[in-house]
Amino acid sequence: MERHFEQELEKLNKRLTKMGNLVASQVHQTMNALIECNTELARQIIDNDNLVDDLDVKIDKLCQRIFALTQPVATDLRLIMSSLKINNDLERMGDHAVGIAKKIEGLSDYKDILKDLNVDELAAATDLIVRDVTNILNSRNIVFVKDIFEASFSIKEKVHTVSSRILEAMTQKTDVIVVATNLIMILSQIERIADYSTNIAESIVFLVEGRIIKHSRRPVELDSDSGVNLISEE
Secondary structure, eight states, X not given: OHHHHHHHHHHHHHHHHHHHHHHXXXXXXXXXXXXXXXXXXXHHHHHTHHHHXXXXXXXXXXXXXXHXXXXXXXXXXXXXXXXXXXXXXXXXXXXHHHHHHHHHGGGTTOHHHHHHTTHHHHHHHHHHHHHHXXXXXXXXXXXXXXXXXXXXXXXXXXXXXXXXXXXXXXXXXXXXXXXXXXXXXXXXXXXHHHHHHHHHHHHHHHHXXXXXXXXXXXXXXXXTTTSSOOOXXX
């Protein structure tokens, strides 16, 4: 029974890693499609969304099976709890990537505007934060969690700046309302991807150290061991 339990936990770790890599690839393709206004790549992303959904269901069912057939404690329980949360956040992140892909076709004639608004830089930053948090998930090295928080904050600030510029343009030129609305929605989804990256980073810290960090209450400070400020649940 113990050997079977260990095998199930190993399977869970592998599936979680696979899920992280799959979503990171999905976001990477989406951001490339956005930068290039590549409608063909966007359609491929939409068509392949079922891969993420299928793996999401498998991870949930595996966690449920482990709970039902065993009585996990301590570290093993943290792994299962964290996996459920991380899996959900990854699936949501993938949904937002697909949501962005669905709006790319409407931007195909406005590639220059995207560049003028620095949307390409935002897309690159979003791609990077997802790849970085996936690397932390794979390595369980929480030293770099602080970088995720800082990158997420930077992305959100840039999203708000670009959104303000778009809203101003909408008041001056009525002919850009449709494309501007699409861009606002895309920027909102980019911000959500950054938020989910932060959520995953928090869950990884809980998985590794059993501590809950609340980055949103105050600025993140360096901890002498892990590199992040660990704040217990109140």
